Amino acid sequence: MSKKVITISRECGSGGHTIGKLIAEKLNVSFYDKRLLELVVQQSGLTEDVIKEQGEYTTTSLLYTLATNISYSYNVNTKGNMILPDQIFAFQTEIIKGLAEKESCVIVGRCSDYILRNRDDCLHVFIHANMEAKKARIISEHRVAPEKAETHIKDREKKRSTHYHYYTDRNWGYAKNYHLCLDSGILGIEKCVDLILSALE
């Protein structure tokens, strides 16, 4: 199996970001999380704050917008033009496709598994964990208050799942979308890294 791009989709607090970073270090390849944002900022003229919020959590669904009471259907870029979330997604899509074309790398989130689904040289990974493990991680590593941890996780996962479904017409966390799905709460971070590296061999 010869794969040069690894996409990591992950539940909030599952350690998927850490796993992706460790994989990139071990393979000595680029790691795209916030760096992807910088590329979108450069190419779109949008501000980083707007993209950070829109890039993984929104849809253009009017019903969804009304239901969540967030008026983000339209945004203004730094050049004063109106930008739809669909256009942000289009920017991201082109950037992710371009990265996969030109280099080996690890990409975290942003529907990258779906965007690169037709390439044969990608390994698509999903990392999940039980609620207790996820709570422990975001409390200790992201300093979320213990009493708010579960709500924080559920809220982010709801948004991530809705965004994924809107742009891919797939169900987030469904095993068939990925080549490898791992429970980091049971297996542990190091074992997840080992298994992904082994899958690449």
Added chain:
Amino acid sequence: MSKKVITISRECGSGGHTIGKLIAEKLNVSFYDKRLLELVVQQSGLTEDVIKEQGEYTTTSLLYTLATNISYSYNVNTKGNMILPDQIFAFQTEIIKGLAEKESCVIVGRCSDYILRNRDDCLHVFIHANMEAKKARIISEHRVAPEKAETHIKDREKKRSTHYHYYTDRNWGYAKNYHLCLDSGILGIEKCVDLILSALE
């Protein structure tokens, strides 16, 4: 990670049964597929044919029964008593729990991941593959006619999925139900075996 029971859930034609058997051989532990049927036959007094059909593919849903036009809501055991599919599931449940209690083993299918979900010493695995890989496998290994292969797979998976959902209230193939989900079409059978063994270490 110390796991003594491995449950394997699998798509039709994914090679999950073969993977389970190879794991059992490598670990030198019991492998339960048809052997599980024999245990249910011994304890329930039902015939093997009835259990084979009912054990993984049916629900007691009246609507489902009417929709599929199969009158299997009630069956007669060898002692002449009426047996509900729920009772067959109950027999299987007790047997699977008993096996996990007394020995290390590999168990294929029959909602064993759900039945043993509260034990800490089990590794739950799901094996899937793309349609072309599954068709190739059932044509070559199970002698299904090429023109019938896709329908055969979809029919069995539909029944398996419905049965799983009915008894577990979970969605079949959803990554969170398992510790490890593997795409055997991309990774290959041997790599899947290696990854499962590595996850057990």
